[in-house]
Amino acid sequence: MTSAPAKTPHDEIPAGPRKAARPGRGGAPGPAARRAERRLRRAANRDSVPHAMRGSTGGRIGRGLLLVLAAVVTVFPFYAMVVLSLKPAAAVDFPGSLVPWPLGGEAYESVMNSQDVPRWLFNTLLYSLASVVGVLLLSSLAGYAFAKKRFPGREAMFWSFLSMVMVPYHVTMIPTFAMIAKLGGVDTYWGLIVPTLANAQAVFLMRQFIQGLPDELFEAARLDGCSELQIFGRIVLPLLKPILATLGVFVFLWHWNDFLWPLVIGQSTDMRTLTVGIASLQQQNVPLNVVLSGSVIAFVPIFAAYLVGQRYFTEGVTASGIKG
Amino acid sequence: MAVVAEPTRNRRRRRSGPHARREARIGLLFVLPCFLLFLAFRFGPAVAGVLMSFTDYTLTGGGSFIGADNFTRLKDDPLFWDALKVTVVYTVLAVPGTIAVSVGLALLTRRAFRGSKVFRSVFFLPVVTSLVLAATVFVWIFSTGGPWSTAMGWIGLPEESWLSHDTLVVPALALVGIWSRFGYGMLILLARMQDIPRELEEAALTDGAGPWQRFRYIVLPQLRPALFFLAVIETTASFQVFDAVYTMTGGGPANSSYTLVFQLYDAGFKYFDLGYAAAIGVALFALTLVVALIQRLTIGKED
Numbered sequence: 001m002t003s004a005p006a007k008t009p010h011d012e013i014p015a016g017p018r019k020a021a022r023p024g025r026g027g028a029p030g031p032a033a034r035r036a037e038r039r040l041r042r043a044a045n046r047d048s049v050p051h052a053m054r055g056s057t058g059g060r061i062g063r064g065l066l067l068v069l070a071a072v073v074t075v076f077p078f079y080a081m082v083v084l085s086l087k088p089a090a091a092v093d094f095p096g097s098l099v100p101w102p103l104g105g106e107a108y109e110s111v112m113n114s115q116d117v118p119r120w121l122f123n124t125l126l127y128s129l130a131s132v133v134g135v136l137l138l139s140s141l142a143g144y145a146f147a148k149k150r151f152p153g154r155e156a157m158f159w160s161f162l163s164m165v166m167v168p169y170h171v172t173m174i175p176t177f178a179m180i181a182k183l184g185g186v187d188t189y190w191g192l193i194v195p196t197l198a199n200a201q202a203v204f205l206m207r208q209f210i211q212g213l214p215d216e217l218f219e220a221a222r223l224d225g226c227s228e229l230q231i232f233g234r235i236v237l238p239l240l241k242p243i244l245a246t247l248g249v250f251v252f253l254w255h256w257n258d259f260l261w262p263l264v265i266g267q268s269t270d271m272r273t274l275t276v277g278i279a280s281l282q283q284q285n286v287p288l289n290v291v292l293s294g295s296v297i298a299f300v301p302i303f304a305a306y307l308v309g310q311r312y313f314t315e316g317v318t319a320s321g322i323k324g
Numbered sequence: 325m326a327v328v329a330e331p332t333r334n335r336r337r338r339r340s341g342p343h344a345r346r347e348a349r350i351g352l353l354f355v356l357p358c359f360l361l362f363l364a365f366r367f368g369p370a371v372a373g374v375l376m377s378f379t380d381y382t383l384t385g386g387g388s389f390i391g392a393d394n395f396t397r398l399k400d401d402p403l404f405w406d407a408l409k410v411t412v413v414y415t416v417l418a419v420p421g422t423i424a425v426s427v428g429l430a431l432l433t434r435r436a437f438r439g440s441k442v443f444r445s446v447f448f449l450p451v452v453t454s455l456v457l458a459a460t461v462f463v464w465i466f467s468t469g470g471p472w473s474t475a476m477g478w479i480g481l482p483e484e485s486w487l488s489h490d491t492l493v494v495p496a497l498a499l500v501g502i503w504s505r506f507g508y509g510m511l512i513l514l515a516r517m518q519d520i521p522r523e524l525e526e527a528a529l530t531d532g533a534g535p536w537q538r539f540r541y542i543v544l545p546q547l548r549p550a551l552f553f554l555a556v557i558e559t560t561a562s563f564q565v566f567d568a569v570y571t572m573t574g575g576g577p578a579n580s581s582y583t584l585v586f587q588l589y590d591a592g593f594k595y596f597d598l599g600y601a602a603a604i605g606v607a608l609f610a611l612t613l614v615v616a617l618i619q620r621l622t623i624g625k626e627d
Binding site: 063066067070071073074075076077078080081084093094095138139141142144145146149150151152153154157160161164167168169170171172173174175176177178179181194195196197198200203228232253256257259260263264275276278279282283288291292294295298299302303306310313314 | 344347348349350351352353354355357358359361362364365366367368369370372373374376381383425428429432433443445446447448449450452453454455456457458459460461462463464465469470471474503507511560563564566567570571574585588589592593598601602605606608609612
């Protein structure tokens, strides 16, 4: 599993002729033809890098080894998490316990029977999904208005949003908590969810995206007699699909992994999210396999989503510049 | 594009009357739900946080103005200086470490080869994983007789649990931080590397520049803005390190991994000394700003 298969220097002839040999796009190519074309294009790409810039065979083997080593180090904690969660409580020695047999689901049974973890899973799902819906709705409305409407105070409002991107969350957390406590929102779902709905980054990204949409679309709908809400629901929202997906994944991830706010607001066991609950298990000297099975339960949904929509994860996280 | 846009804007500026008023009403209506929540839970609290740091506010009472007393108290609080030291040491280890690994892996996965996408996906996986979850398994990895101490034994170092050692606990946490963050830096740098004109490197190659020289004199200068961005983002994140510390060490042993946000958390939610907690938040903010400014003047300078 090093890099591309080793080639003799004779294979690496300049790119020009090969690129030219690429088949034209006439007709409707079948899947096999498309595959072949893709392979050719990839080869052409490879060849357009001068040979010397790709290093010697030895260099490429070295690069492959380094990459494999880095991948093993990266994956090892995930592997250990899954395997140890499937072991009996006593088996935590190294390296013996990393052998993937015999495996058993006792830890999962005890975790799912304890009532706590299913409840935390529910809380986490509610926190994440409600926030995604709320943030996407509010930020697309606001982003549309900032991008396409003129109204008094627009610039001032927008700059106040922007200015908050730099203020650390911890400065605002203490007064927010004090306010929620006064309103009786500690240990409630609304106290957990509502303060996280106004997301300055989401508004900013929405505005950027909507500014790029042509005004003519909205004008035409207006001339056809659509109301503003109809224009928003039937024309703007469908056009926002790509940014809604990217932003939705990011907001979901941020809330799913959020820790400090759920920790301070959810004070009873029943109001914890998975991250807070698992941290509490960790501190209560619960057997390792039970803690880790909780971690696996919290990780699997994110992992599954990552496998399916990886593009949205990388786009969302890089576009926002923030980790969840 | 510009030709079309100009007249539109002029027409809009002149426009007034019922249509413009209607547009303003709709605009406000669409912005208000978000803006009111934002005022209540972000902008308002940010202002209140600064004001609160000058009061003796607690959940049960207080709230009177006490001038800079919280900051004087902070200055004389040995716990604060310890927490600051732990936070700075963590940052000094984690940020350069993360950026170095990011640069290395971005260089290694830069050119497409069979499997390069798989490697990139693997390296990004820790970024989407909650640090609390990762922490539960890292506790085992760093335990006595666990993989890390065994590996240390192989290279002739004492086999001990780094998490219960007062000087090794912060490096252990920094390693976890690097593991969880390098994929993000790698992705940012890869995006930037795609924009480096290939002709530059090819020209250097024709002039006989080796791989190191091409990296040092062609690639690295082009990466400078991205590296500055990463340095600021990673430093800010490091100053706020909490999730992994809370789960893995609880600040121990004997406060040797007690960070600033941990102190803020304890002051606010263990002792309900909210005014003092707000002062720690303000100090954290000031520190972040100063360091970002220094980074701007060093790595970020235009030349």
